[in-house]
Amino acid sequence: xxxxxxxxxxxxxxxxxxxxxxxxxxxxxxxxxxxxxxxxxxxxxxxxxxxxxxxxxxxxxxxxxxxxxxxxxxxxxxxxxxxxxxxxxxxxxxxxxxxxxxxxxxxxxxxxxxxxxxxxxxxxxxxxxxxxxxxxxxxxxxxxxxxxxxxxxxxxxxxxxxxxxxxxxxxxxxxxxxxxxxxxxxxxxxxxxxxxxxxxxxxxxxxxxxxxxxxxxxxxxxxxxxxxxxxxxxxxxxxxxxxxxxxxxxxxxxxxxxxxxxxxxxxxxxxxxxxxxxxxxxxxxxxxxxxxxxxxxxxxxxxxxxxxxxxxxxxxxxxxxxxxxxxxxxxxxxxxxxxxxxxxxxxxxxxxxxxxxxxxxxxxxxxxxxxxxxxxxxxxxxxxxxxxxxxxxxxxxxxxxxxxxxxxxxxxxxxxxxxxxxxxxxxxxxxxxxxxxxxxxxxxxxxxxxxxxxxxxxxxxxxxxxxxxxxxxxxxxxxxxxxxxx
Numbered sequence: 001x002x003x004x005x006x007x008x009x010x011x012x013x014x015x016x017x018x019x020x021x022x023x024x025x026x027x028x029x030x031x032x033x034x035x036x037x038x039x040x041x042x043x044x045x046x047x048x049x050x051x052x053x054x055x056x057x058x059x060x061x062x063x064x065x066x067x068x069x070x071x072x073x074x075x076x077x078x079x080x081x082x083x084x085x086x087x088x089x090x091x092x093x094x095x096x097x098x099x100x101x102x103x104x105x106x107x108x109x110x111x112x113x114x115x116x117x118x119x120x121x122x123x124x125x126x127x128x129x130x131x132x133x134x135x136x137x138x139x140x141x142x143x144x145x146x147x148x149x150x151x152x153x154x155x156x157x158x159x160x161x162x163x164x165x166x167x168x169x170x171x172x173x174x175x176x177x178x179x180x181x182x183x184x185x186x187x188x189x190x191x192x193x194x195x196x197x198x199x200x201x202x203x204x205x206x207x208x209x210x211x212x213x214x215x216x217x218x219x220x221x222x223x224x225x226x227x228x229x230x231x232x233x234x235x236x237x238x239x240x241x242x243x244x245x246x247x248x249x250x251x252x253x254x255x256x257x258x259x260x261x262x263x264x265x266x267x268x269x270x271x272x273x274x275x276x277x278x279x280x281x282x283x284x285x286x287x288x289x290x291x292x293x294x295x296x297x298x299x300x301x302x303x304x305x306x307x308x309x310x311x312x313x314x315x316x317x318x319x320x321x322x323x324x325x326x327x328x329x330x331x332x333x334x335x336x337x338x339x340x341x342x343x344x345x346x347x348x349x350x351x352x353x354x355x356x357x358x359x360x361x362x363x364x365x366x367x368x369x370x371x372x373x374x375x376x377x378x379x380x381x382x383x384x385x386x387x388x389x390x391x392x393x394x395x396x397x398x399x400x401x402x403x404x405x406x407x408x409x410x411x412x413x414x415x416x417x418x419x420x421x422x423x424x425x426x427x428x429x430x431x432x433x434x435x436x437x438x439x440x441x442x443x444x445x446x447x448x449x450x451x452x453x454x455x456x457x458x459x460x461x462x463x464x465x466x467x468x469x470x471x472x473x474x475x476x477x478x479x480x481x482x483x484x485x486x
Contacts, residue, residue, distance in 0.1 A: 012335045031124075046093065046094075048096065049099045049212070054105055057079060057082075074102055079103075080113045090126040092125060096125070096128060098120065099119060099131070100438075101171075102132060104133075105137060114132075115158060118130060118162075119165035126219060130194075131169065131171035132172050134175070140176060143202065148202065151176050152179050167194070168194055169192050169194060169195055171196060171197040172192060173197075173199040174201070179204070182209045185213075185228060189215050190204050195215065195218055196220065198218060200230070201225065202224070202225045203226045210231075211230065212234045213231065213235075225245065227249060239263055240262050242263065243265065244268050244269075245296070252277050256284070260424065265292035265294070266285070269298065270297070272301040273301070273371065273374065274372045274375075278303060279306070279434055281305075284316070285317070294326065299356045301373075308377060317340070320344035321348045323350055324352075324485070325472075325486070327353060327355055327357065330355065330400075331440065335383075337408075341412065342390075345391070349394070349395040354398070354399070355427065357430055360431045360432075389415060389417055390416045394419060395421050396423070397422075398464075401426070402440075404456060406454070413462055413464050419464060420464060420466060421467050422458075426446075427473070427478065444470075455468050
């Protein structure tokens with residue numbers, strides 16, 4: 001009797017509330033509710049969000065890292081069936097699809113089946129956002145050149161067969177593809193006229209030529225470990241965010257900005273070798289109005305060139321509000337980071353992570369020499385205005401703080417006269433590094449007495465009202481956690 005009462009209570013809710021509940025489920029669970037009753041079957045045809053991810057159909061206890069070829073075929077087939085089932089039971093034009101997101105593996109005819117289903121939905125329903133996440137059977141680091149060439153050919157066939165679906169996409173993510181045609185990326189941009197986000201992981205063209213990117217709608221671009229030749233963001237009037245990660249085969253950063261009037265956030269990450277040229281940020285950002293800058297060094301050589309700026313060069317930094325320097329190698333002078341503070345008068349938040357990752361780094365000395373890793377990773381810089389004053393910085397956040405950084409923190413506190421908060425975090429936890437011996441002992445102040453003495457040392461002789469906090473990673477603030485790139 002109690003169970004029936006609970007069922008009646010749920011059934012008494014109006015349709016719009018039940019649909020809202022179903023919208024919060026993944027496609028697999030939402031589709032299952034259709035068997036409960038005729039009413040529930042009708043409700044699933046009114047969903048405003050259809051998020052269908054092949055990985056959601058994995059059996060319990062199985063992950064995408066350890067599934068077999070047969071498992072992949074099964075989950076892919078389930079994703080196709082869910083896509084068709086959820087779309088075919090809808091009445092054309094009756095309910096708007098606010099989000100139609102599909103993630104599937106590039107295998108057999110599954111992409112084409114999904115593409116046709118999505119294309120038909122676009123023709124018969126109002127679809128506000130449509131997304132393709134195209135996955136490959138092998139992970140990035142497992143792929144050979146033959147694998148990526150094969151995946152690239154499969155994607156091209158899928159693309160050519162489903163142009164109607166691609167023309168309505170607002171988000172497209174691609175991984176592990178080698179394109180035989182150098183203009184394939186341009187073809188994608190031409191076909192996907194509604195695209196807002198475009199992301200590539202481990203993608204390239206066989207002949208590296210200059211890629212000139214022009215698109216009226218794109219607001220976010222991501223290139224991770226890709227080889228497309230020089231990437232010129234030539235005309236992107238709505239672009240707001242760019243991520244460019246790893247350019248290991250190029251001496252110079254193969255990225256330049258043209259007409260990007262709304263660009264706000266730039267993320268650059270590289271494992272710099274001895275022959276990589278330093279990047280002058282004033283040159284790269286000279287035609288932009290960037291407000292957030294995220295730079296990652298992967299525990300290797302600092303690849304940013306500290307600059308003594310002319311008035312014209314300084315314009316590139318005028319609107320910077322947030323700077324995040326990630327995975328700065330341990331054991332080197334941090335004075336060079338002050339050039340950013342001096343160059344960016346509007347800077348409000350300054351993040352730094354100083355940490356070595358043995359799990360990611362090449363530790364073998366012979367292999368390091370052979371691959372031309374730098375022996376010295378730091379960079380020297382002396383401020384032309386050692387007594388400069390900064391008026392807008394309010395937050396300094398350092399992850400993996402060590403006692404050796406005291407002088408640098410004092411330098412920032414002295415310069416930033418309106419600094420309000422200094423967050424000094426203990427060493428970050430890397431699960432892959434946990435079983436490895438630390439390269440250096442941890443000198444973070446753990447005891448209350450040690451913290452009090454270090455706090456006094458940080459502010460001795462300085463007239464600052466900044467509140468200094470020593471925090472463990474367990475107590476990390478949400479907004480700070482979002483800034484950790486690794």
